[in-house]
Amino acid sequence: MADSATAQEFDILVLGAGSGGYAAALRAVQLGFSVGLVEKAKLGGTCLHNGCIPTKALLHSAELADHAKDASKYGVNLSMDSIDMAAVNAYKDGIIAGKFKGLTGLIKSKGITVIEGEGKLVGTDTVEVNGTAYKGKNIVLATGSYSKTLPGLEIGGKVITSDHALQMDTLPKSAVILGGGVIGVEFASVWKSFGVDATIVEGLPSLVPNEDPAIIKQLERAFKKRGIKFNTGVFFDKVEQNDDGVVVTLADGKTFEADLLLVAVGRGPSTAGLGFEEAGVTVDRGFVITDERLHTGVGNIYAVGDIVPGVQLAHRGFQQGIFVAEEIAGNKPAVIEDINVPKVTYCDPEIASVGLNQPQAEEKYGKDNVETVEYNLAGNGKSSILGTSGIIKMVREKDGPIVGMHMIGGRIGEQIGEAQLIVSWEAYPEDVAALIHAHPTQNEALGEAAMALAGRPLHG
Missing domain, CATH: 3.50.50.60 (FAD/NAD(P)-binding domain)
Known part of the structure; x- marks a missing residue:
């Protein structure tokens, strides 16, 4: 020493x-x-x-x-x-x-x-x-x-992590992505846009499992529409490498063949x-x-x-x-x-959230003491201009403050700043509904959601 x-x-x-x-x-x-x-x-x-x-x-x-x-x-x-x-x-x-x-x-x-x-x-x-x-x-x-891997799953050759994926000078024709969390869905989104045939394998029952169920449903629907394949609810078993790429086998015996395997199981x-x-x-x-x-x-x-x-x-x-x-x-x-740290997942469509999701709020306050509203971005002018769809979901304690906000849509992550202030400062829907939101912006959707949760929706 x-x-x-x-x-x-x-x-x-x-x-x-x-x-x-x-x-x-x-x-x-x-x-x-x-x-x-x-x-x-x-x-x-x-x-x-x-x-x-x-x-x-x-x-x-x-x-x-x-x-x-x-x-x-x-x-x-x-x-x-x-x-x-x-x-x-x-x-x-x-x-x-x-x-x-x-x-x-x-x-x-x-x-x-x-x-x-x-x-x-x-x-x-x-x-x-x-x-x-x-x-x-x-x-x-x-x-x-x-970048983590799984026990017994060695990184090397055609089995890579996000560190390696960021340095690739050529694109694979196909890829299996092990992990449907933030890293996995972001790379699936990038690669699909670049023309790669991407398949996500996630052992838990859904993609982005920590998000609100309504957001998960919207993302999975959007990914299906984009042609991003995913297999959930079955855990990874093994991977074999050969001259053509990799063969990924799941615990139920199902196999996927691709040029490479991206291990995206967290950090x-x-x-x-x-x-x-x-x-x-x-x-x-x-x-x-x-x-x-x-x-x-x-x-x-x-x-x-x-x-x-x-x-x-x-x-x-x-x-x-x-x-x-x-x-x-x-x-x-x-x-x-x-719980008040804002989170954004930059896939397409983007996900942004802060505070309690609906199941967390119901566990904390009781199912009968939680109120929610989902505002469809189809009613938002700027979202229509951008060609995006999605929702803004607000969660409140019954007759109390907003305790969670969950959003999905193109560029929706830019709205997380106000969402964090709303949740962190324990604002009531009535407080937010009284604020002026510029038109036409996606930001208006926060005001519309708050008006709906306050019991006075204008466009619904």
Whole structure:
């Protein structure tokens, strides 16, 4: 172990420079702390380099491909001849490079000390990086996550993860996607737009199983219409590779043949071998256990982001990073509740949700004490202009506030901001119905849904 007697010391030492880590570092500097930021790869972490940004760039290219195919419906004569993956990747990588350059410059300008290399916790106040010890009066663990696989399912050859899929320079003719959650449906959506014959295999009874049942029904209907195949309710058994591709076998004996298998079964916390448990931090199935204020219960060690049990979203980690910096400063920030973290799945059609879905609300308040309304986007002028369909569903406690909002439709994720305010501030439908929503926008649909839930629908 390195000698820590003369180790460089910081007020706050952050282990990991992804969304949660760099947010903690930036807010800590604003609060007057000295900060060391340890990162083994690149500033920005998974979200910038292998997650949010590159996948959404691909989804935008996919949207443009669909627009080209359907342009004649809108009086524009175009043709979609082919997908140039080299150009798609150049566009994607250009976005990443620009954001990385901006973040790197920002971190440098704020006087944050960036320590390159893999950090390991070697005490309650010490992190070792490349044989050198660094001390922190406070330590923030923000080591992120990795693409998971299943026991016995090895990644390699024609069995890939989303990390590999983001770097592909050629498209397969066909693909099986193992997992019908966020990653799976987003890649299925991209690949279908690019002309790939995509089939999702999901062991649970439906796609995106954590969403409201009404949203699930709408997505599955839309995917069928788009020609995206899916098989739900039967678990994966095995995959065999051959010269032609892969043969995927399910537990019921059903088989699927394709050029490759994309394993999209979620992300695991990156905590193994980093000394957390040895330092006394409680780790359960790889996740760091904290209290509601993100403290580990050991020394002045906190944890944020994907390594903390809960929804694995970049903006959650980002907000947690800010929270911890505020907490260390003694500012007593409000506790971040996972249920009020907005979620968007950027497939086509998009899904956006915040708060309790109907089954969760009925479990909490009782079935007879929950009221819901579904507003069909067919009645929304801007949605008709965009050529999209879907619904906005509001869930309220009977005679009480709105406790959940769930939406599906093209570009509907842009409405999640107001939805989060409505749920987080415990607004009543009557409050939202009184607000003025610009016409014609999809945002109007939130107002219409609120009027319906308040018992005074104008268009229904």
